[in-house]
Amino acid sequence: MRNLFSDSVWTGIFLAFSLVFGEGECRAEGAKPVRGQEIVVCNWNVENLFDTEDDPENKGDDGYTPRGWMHWTENRYRLKLEHLAEIIEAMKPDILCVEEIENRRVLEDLSNQLRKQKRHPMPYIVHRESSDKRGIDCAILATQKPDSEKWLRPVNGLRDTVVATFTFHGRQLTVMGNHWKSKLGKKQESDELRAKCAHIVRRELDKLLKENPAAAILVTGDFNDEADSPAIRDVAKFSVDAEAVRNDPSGLLLYNLTATLPAGEKGTYYYAAGKKWNTLDTMAVTRGMYGGTPKAPWRVKPGSYQIFKTPAQCTKQGDPLPFRRIRRKDIGEIYSTGYSDHFPVRVILQPTTDE
Numbered sequence: 001m002r003n004l005f006s007d008s009v010w011t012g013i014f015l016a017f018s019l020v021f022g023e024g025e026c027r028a029e030g031a032k033p034v035r036g037q038e039i040v041v042c043n044w045n046v047e048n049l050f051d052t053e054d055d056p057e058n059k060g061d062d063g064y065t066p067r068g069w070m071h072w073t074e075n076r077y078r079l080k081l082e083h084l085a086e087i088i089e090a091m092k093p094d095i096l097c098v099e100e101i102e103n104r105r106v107l108e109d110l111s112n113q114l115r116k117q118k119r120h121p122m123p124y125i126v127h128r129e130s131s132d133k134r135g136i137d138c139a140i141l142a143t144q145k146p147d148s149e150k151w152l153r154p155v156n157g158l159r160d161t162v163v164a165t166f167t168f169h170g171r172q173l174t175v176m177g178n179h180w181k182s183k184l185g186k187k188q189e190s191d192e193l194r195a196k197c198a199h200i201v202r203r204e205l206d207k208l209l210k211e212n213p214a215a216a217i218l219v220t221g222d223f224n225d226e227a228d229s230p231a232i233r234d235v236a237k238f239s240v241d242a243e244a245v246r247n248d249p250s251g252l253l254l255y256n257l258t259a260t261l262p263a264g265e266k267g268t269y270y271y272a273a274g275k276k277w278n279t280l281d282t283m284a285v286t287r288g289m290y291g292g293t294p295k296a297p298w299r300v301k302p303g304s305y306q307i308f309k310t311p312a313q314c315t316k317q318g319d320p321l322p323f324r325r326i327r328r329k330d331i332g333e334i335y336s337t338g339y340s341d342h343f344p345v346r347v348i349l350q351p352t353t354d355e
Contacts, residue, residue, distance in 0.1 A: 031090055032304050037169040037351050039298075042093035042308070043177070043220040043281060044344035045269075046084055047322055048136070049110070050102040052077050060135035061102060070325050076337070080323050083339050085113040088141075089120045091308055091346050095166060096122060096141045097177035099159070099222045103129065107139055130160040138162050138177045138221065147172070154200040155181075155193055161201060161221075171216070171297035171351055174208065176201060178221030180231070194225055198235035205237075206252060209286065213251055216296035216349075220283040222342065227258050227279060238284040246292040254284040257305040257347060268307055268343045270319030277319075281307075281345050288352075295352050304348035313339045 034040055050064035052074050064072040088096060088110075101107055107125045115121045126140040126149050138159050140146075144166065152161040159179040166173050178201065181193035201219060208215050219238070225231050232238050237252060239245050240259035258266055258279055267277030283305065288296030315321050321338030 030310070031092055031308070031346070032301075032306065032348060034092065034348055038301065039094040039168050039173075039349050040092055040346060041095045041097075041173075041175060041218055041220070041283070041349060042088075042091050042344055042346045043097040043099075043222075043283065044087075045099040045179070045222040045281060045340060045342040046101065047340035047342065048100050048324070049080065049084070049098075049106045050077075051106050051109070055103075055135070058102075058135035060133060064102075071335075076335075079337055081110055081113045083323065083337070084110060085117055087308070087310070087313065087339060087344065088114060088122070089117060090310065091344065092120055093122070093141075093346070094143045094168065095164075095173075095175055097162070097175065097220050098139050098141065099177075099179040100136045101127075101139055102135055103127075103137070107141065111141060126162055126164050128160065128162075130158070131156050132159045133157050136179075138179050140164055140175065140177055142166065144168070150204075152200050152204060154197040158193065158197070161197070161204075163204060169351060173298050173349065174215060174217045176204070176217070176219040176221075178219065178223060180222070180224045182224045191231070194223070194229075194231040195235050198231040202236050205254070209252055214288050214294040214296050215286060216289050216298040217254075217286045218283055218289070218347075218349075219254060219285075220281075220345070222281050224280050227256050227282065232256070236284075242290060245287045245290065248287065248292075251287065251292075254286055255290045256282060256284045257300065257345075258282045260303075260305050261307070265307070268320075268345065269341065270317075272319075281342055283345055283347055289349070297352055298349040299352045301348040301350045304346075306346050308344045308346045313343065 050061050054065045055061050063069045066073050104127050122141040124142040124145050130137045146164040146166050148165045150163040162177045180197040181190050183190050227240050238254045238256040240256045245253045245255040266279045268281040269278045289299050320341050320343050322341040323338045326336050327333050
């Protein structure tokens with residue numbers, strides 16, 4: 001970390017790291033190698049990537065200014081960009097869906113940071129302003145320009161879903177990036193809003209699969225729900241049963257790749273208050289991408305789906321190390337200059353053969 005803060009803040013950071021990291025370790029997942037014409041798709045909730053300017057039309061960014069409660073200075077913003085770019089470089093995505101970004105400017109700054117570091121440029125941006133009350137959006141960074149983009153608005157006041165189609169090596173892939181309603185507030189109300197998000201995604205999937213039953217479609221994002229939730233399992237129809245997907249007579253079920261992970265290693269977000277791991281971030285693919293028929297132009301490389309984490313991204317306990325102001329009774333106020341409170345997810349796709 002660079003010397004960006006005062007001595008008193010650095011003292012707080014040192015004390016906090018002594019308590020948080022200790023002698024613990026986080027098992028590094030690392031980037032599974034990519035060969036030939038394979039491509040990589042990733043998703044990451046990057047945790048409140050705001051610029052430092054106050055947008056008078058967005059009350060949600062008030063805390064992310066130099067005088068706001070996050071004390072969000074230009075130096076801190078730039079360090080956050082460096083940290084995000086570090087992990088993106090390690091993942092090497094061809095397509096990266098991101099959540100919790102404020103506007104196009106922060107995407108351009110992140111893209112420029114990747115260009116400066118000269119190891120994994122992602123110059124193409126898919127974004128539009130949503131109606132979200134906190135002023136955060138979904139977006140896509142990519143190594144090449146999309147063929148098309150479309151936006152779905154399930155509910156006013158929430159994030160829009162992005163639908164983008166790309167052609168890599170002569171083969172099309174459609175990616176849908178989501179950030180569904182959180183569980184904050186009354187349970188029934190938040191459940192209903194996530195169901196509405198799931199419904200509009202399902203409606204778009206039905207349309208695309210009716211037009212082309214062999215379409216390669218990957219749906220990803222921060223769904224703020226578990227794989228067995230009604231919104232994901234019953235409304236969106238993302239199944240953890242691979243055989244059920246392959247044998248589905250309708251051909252409309254998607255396979256939830258969370259099912260490919262070992263038990264006890266599915267968590268992407270740690271809810272500290274409840275001391276519970278959650279699998280909020282995931283990916284689902286059409287059945288032609290996972291051994292079903294008709295075959296899609298892309299298939300999931302066996303064993304490649306992973307929750308991506310390095311030791312630098314983890315606390316002593318192994319949960320995601322955030323980048324934010326933290327108040328603790330034992331040591332007072334400190335600034336954790338980590339990465340994000342979510343781990344990203346990553347998959348490798350291979351061209352489908354005729355074998």
